[in-house]
Amino acid sequence: MPQSSSPIGVFDSGVGGLSVLHMLLAAMPNERFVYLADSANAPYGERGDAFVAARTHAITQYLCEQHHIKALVVACNTATAAAIHEVRSSHPELPLVGLEPAIKPALAVTKTGHVGVIGTRGTLTSAKFGKLMTSLADQAHFVVQPCDGLAHAIERSVALPAIAPGSPVPATETGALCQRYLQAMGGFGTGPGQMDTLVLGCTHYIFVAHELRALVGPDVQFIETGEPVARQTRRLLEAAGLLTLPSLSHPSDQPASREGQPSVQLLTTGPVAMMEAAAERWLNLPPSLCRSVSVP
Numbered sequence: 185m186p187q188s189s190s191p192i193g194v195f196d197s198g199v200g201g202l203s204v205l206h207m208l209l210a211a212m213p214n215e216r217f218v219y220l221a222d223s224a225n226a227p228y229g230e231r232g233d234a235f236v237a238a239r240t241h242a243i244t245q246y247l248c249e250q251h252h253i254k255a256l257v258v259a260c261n262t263a264t265a266a267a268i269h270e271v272r273s274s275h276p277e278l279p280l281v282g283l284e285p286a287i288k289p290a291l292a293v294t295k296t297g298h299v300g301v302i303g304t305r306g307t308l309t310s311a312k313f314g315k316l317m318t319s320l321a322d323q324a325h326f327v328v329q330p331c332d333g334l335a336h337a338i339e340r341s342v343a344l345p346a347i348a349p350g351s352p353v354p355a356t357e358t359g360a361l362c363q364r365y366l367q368a369m370g371g372f373g374t375g376p377g378q379m380d381t382l383v384l385g386c387t388h389y390i391f392v393a394h395e396l397r398a399l400v401g402p403d404v405q406f407i408e409t410g411e412p413v414a415r416q417t418r419r420l421l422e423a424a425g426l427l428t429l430p431s432l433s434h435p436s437d438q439p440a441s442r443e444g445q446p447s448v449q450l451l452t453t454g455p456v457a458m459m460e461a462a463a464e465r466w467l468n469l470p471p472s473l474c475r476s477v478s479v480p
């Protein structure tokens with residue numbers, strides 16, 4: 185049975201879920217986390233449901249058996265769409281949080297009633313997303329755009345120099361893909377008929393927020409799911425009596441200093457150098473936390 189001293193597992197096809205881990209760390213500073221990037225098999229978005237479901241199952245097993253996780257955050261919209269139901273039924277004891285494109289929260293934000301949704305092909309063509317869209321279709325006009333190749337390009341861009349806020353769209357692979365896909369969607373802005381809200385339906389996409397911003401202008405609202413997912417995870421752990429509370433004798437005691445266990449472990453099935461670069465660039469975490477693992 186899960187114990188409150190155990191870590192929380194977080195998993196994505198690659199480094200995109202680090203955007204969710206960032207929010208989880210902020211919401212639960214006393215917890216330990218094991219993050220697993222399946223970068224050797226990324227991207228999931230164009231792989232098909234059977235492959236993504238099999239990987240999700242293998243990784244859940246690995247995190248349960250090797251790390252005795254007390255909860256799992258599937259920080260990947262594509263894996264959630266393909267496999268969350270199976271994981272829930274094969275691990276009924278495990279508090280489980282998945283991600284889906286936040287089109288419902290977008291309804292509360294849009295004023296023009298025109299909402300753009302970007303994500304992977306796997307997510308946006310899934311039955312799960314189709315059902316969600318059908319239930320909300322009469323409340324706004326949604327423009328849905330699968331962005332083939334964008335998550336993969338973001339994985340590869342980790343080693344490139346960061347884009348400063350406010351810069352023009354750079355002549356990079358990620359910049360060119362963002363431009364191609366957003367242009368295909370139509371007009372962004374706050375005028376009648378324009379999309380004033382953009383749902384980032386893939387955890388990788390927050391890492392090209394500057395490129396997206398340069399294309400849609402300053403007034404379009406971006407909706408992503410990291411923060412609500414962190415709140416939901418905290419709620420689930422609290423309800424299950426599994427939340428780690430600060431120690432009374434040392435209230436500022438961080439898990440990093442307890443029992444010699446780091447508060448964050450960053451595992452990857454791909455090249456460890458990529459995880460090291462991503463951890464430093466996006467989370468300001470040291471390379472010593474990163475390790476490569478094999479999950480057959």
Ligand code: DGL
Pocket residue numbers: 196197198200201226227228229230259260261262263304307335336385386387388
């Ligand atoms: N980051 C993932 C998501 O949220 C998947 C990206 C991919 O591997 O295609 O959907």
